[in-house]
Amino acid sequence: MEEEKEMKKEKKNIPVVPWMRNPIDITTFDQCSLDFVPFLDPRLVVALKNMGITSLFPVQLAVWQETIGPGSFERDLCINSPTGSGKTLAYALPIVQMLSTRAVKCLRALVVLPTRDLALQVKEVFSALAPAVGLSVGLAVGQSSISDEISELIKKPSVEYGRCYDPEEFSYELQSAVDILVATPGRLMDHINNTDGFTLEHLCYLVVDETDRLLREAYQSWLPTVIQLTSFSIDGNFPSADDLLPCNYGSLKTIRRVGTERGFKGKAYPRLAKMVLSATLTQDPSKLAQLDLHHPLLLTTGERRYKLPEELKSFKVICQSKLKPLYLVSLLQSLQGEKSIVFTSSVESTHRLCTLLKFFDNLQIEFKEYSRLQRQSVRSKTLNAFRAGKVQVLISSDAMTRGMDVEGVRNVVNYDMPAYIKTFIHRAGRTARAGQSGCCFTLLRKDEVKRFKKLLQKADCDSCPTYSVSSEVIESLNSVYTSALEKLRENVESEKFKKSKIRLKSSNVRKEK
Numbered sequence: 001m002e003e004e005k006e007m008k009k010e011k012k013n014i015p016v017v018p019w020m021r022n023p024i025d026i027t028t029f030d031q032c033s034l035d036f037v038p039f040l041d042p043r044l045v046v047a048l049k050n051m052g053i054t055s056l057f058p059v060q061l062a063v064w065q066e067t068i069g070p071g072s073f074e075r076d077l078c079i080n081s082p083t084g085s086g087k088t089l090a091y092a093l094p095i096v097q098m099l100s101t102r103a104v105k106c107l108r109a110l111v112v113l114p115t116r117d118l119a120l121q122v123k124e125v126f127s128a129l130a131p132a133v134g135l136s137v138g139l140a141v142g143q144s145s146i147s148d149e150i151s152e153l154i155k156k157p158s159v160e161y162g163r164c165y166d167p168e169e170f171s172y173e174l175q176s177a178v179d180i181l182v183a184t185p186g187r188l189m190d191h192i193n194n195t196d197g198f199t200l201e202h203l204c205y206l207v208v209d210e211t212d213r214l215l216r217e218a219y220q221s222w223l224p225t226v227i228q229l230t231s232f233s234i235d236g237n238f239p240s241a242d243d244l245l246p247c248n249y250g251s252l253k254t255i256r257r258v259g260t261e262r263g264f265k266g267k268a269y270p271r272l273a274k275m276v277l278s279a280t281l282t283q284d285p286s287k288l289a290q291l292d293l294h295h296p297l298l299l300t301t302g303e304r305r306y307k308l309p310e311e312l313k314s315f316k317v318i319c320q321s322k323l324k325p326l327y328l329v330s331l332l333q334s335l336q337g338e339k340s341i342v343f344t345s346s347v348e349s350t351h352r353l354c355t356l357l358k359f360f361d362n363l364q365i366e367f368k369e370y371s372r373l374q375r376q377s378v379r380s381k382t383l384n385a386f387r388a389g390k391v392q393v394l395i396s397s398d399a400m401t402r403g404m405d406v407e408g409v410r411n412v413v414n415y416d417m418p419a420y421i422k423t424f425i426h427r428a429g430r431t432a433r434a435g436q437s438g439c440c441f442t443l444l445r446k447d448e449v450k451r452f453k454k455l456l457q458k459a460d461c462d463s464c465p466t467y468s469v470s471s472e473v474i475e476s477l478n479s480v481y482t483s484a485l486e487k488l489r490e491n492v493e494s495e496k497f498k499k500s501k502i503r504l505k506s507s508n509v510r511k512e513k
């Protein structure tokens with residue numbers, strides 16, 4: 001009976017979790033000039049202006065109100081706000097301001113993101129703000145070797161030549177070189193487990209960005225570990241690491257301890273304040289429970305759970321499956337070199353489509369493949385070229401969908417219809433960011449149209465006109481397409497042959513051994 005009730009609520013879009021039913025509506029806030037933002041540190045005003053920011057977006061003002069303003073961050077914040085609405089600055093700005101008065105450097109804010117590319121992007125935002133008030137920002141994503149990363153994050157004590165040091169005392173002297181750390185879960189766990197001097201004992205702020213994505217995967221249990229290391233028991237004592245975790249967790253000796261600590265002189269331990277964010281925040285009670293939120297407060301945009309950016313226009317392009325590449329080429333040509341991202345359903349299909357397009361004679365579109373099958377260095381190079389406008393079109397698997405912010409993307413093309421509204425939202429959200437306009441085109445077979453319409457209704461989108469592609473253009477491309485398909489077939493055969501040769505060679509080497 002209870003379960004039935006819960007299901008009905010979900011269908012009606014009423015959150016099952018009670019505290020989610022009385023949110024703060026972000027749409028009631030207006031954009032606000034920096035000059036009128038209460039208590040904003042003048043040094044940060046200068047830093048923001050240097051970033052080209054002259055006013056705060058509604059979500060940023062709403063979070064400011066709940067952290068620096070009257071809310072005083074007494075409750076943990078769950079922020080559900082559309083793609084491109086400025087969530088990064090919404091948490092970065094108050095964190096930097098709150099830490100600006102700190103006396104001693106230690107790790108006080110941790111921001112966790114699901115991918116390296118996203119972490120790099122968020123670090124840029126913190127790096128543009130934090131130095132203005134004397135704070136340092138670190139990155140733990142596995143971009144450099146672990147030893148390089150450690151030397152960036154941990155400050156070694158100065159050693160006097162000729163003096164003999166007790167090793168235990170010596171390691172106790174290790175100090176954080178950063179106030180704020182932006183990390184991916186894997187590298188974070190590496191440091192928690194193995195890096196001497198890496199400690200969460202002084203952590204005041206935890207941000208879980210792209211929350212629903214991070215909660216979907218366990219990532220070596222990073223979340224329960226962080227929560228255990230930063231919580232204290234009802235009697236006010238902090239648990240001992242030995243009580244909580246297996247003995248191979250080396251540096252967990254650094255768990256929060258009872259008593260006065262460096263950085264909290266004379267003050268009781270503050271609770272760990274959390275901000276969790278997404279454009280498609282989960283409402284699943286069991287997932288939210290993992291975050292161990294303290295009197296959570298939801299900040300959301302309007303009444304609907306999912307919302308597309310105001311300035312996004314959606315179109316459908318109807319075509320037969322076998323003619324999709326032709327329609328795509330024709331569509332891209334009609335976009336006349338505007339920065340665009342084409343999403344496919346898998347890394348394999350991304351690769352196949354790119355190979356096929358390479359065989360289109362006289363295409364006159366600068367495009368590049370971007371998928372998680374590629375090495376990070378290749379991906380970074382491609383992304384930089386795309387950012388710089390040297391590449392007009394990125395053909396991508398879903399590696400790009402979450403959070404990536406590339407200026408000037410005017411169009412998104414769903415080469416394959418996304419199966420879920422969340423996927424549609426994150427893909428489409430690579431355009432129409434920060435109040436700019438943008439278009440999302442979805443290639444559909446006739447029999448997919450009804451399902452697609454239903455999908456869009458979940459995000460309150462009732463208008464998705466058909467974008468017609470000129471049949472003359474399609475016809476004129478037909479012979480080029482036929483020959484490109486033939487070349488693709490030959491290419492697939494030769495790739496298969498090469499792979500089988502490599503396999504044979506390596507099995508012969510093994511036999512010889």
Ligand SMILES: Nc1ncnc2c1ncn2[C@@H]1O[C@H](COP(=O)(O)OP(=O)(O)OP(=O)(O)O)[C@@H](O)[C@H]1O
Pocket residue numbers: 052053054055056057060081082083084085086087088089278279402403404405429433434
């Ligand atoms: N107050 C502001 N004024 C002008 N531009 C801003 C402001 N705040 C953010 N931006 C710009 O808006 C863009 C989108 O911001 P951001 O990446 O934080 O969005 P988001 O809400 O996190 O999106 P997503 O859900 O896709 O991750 C960025 O290019 C950022 O520089």
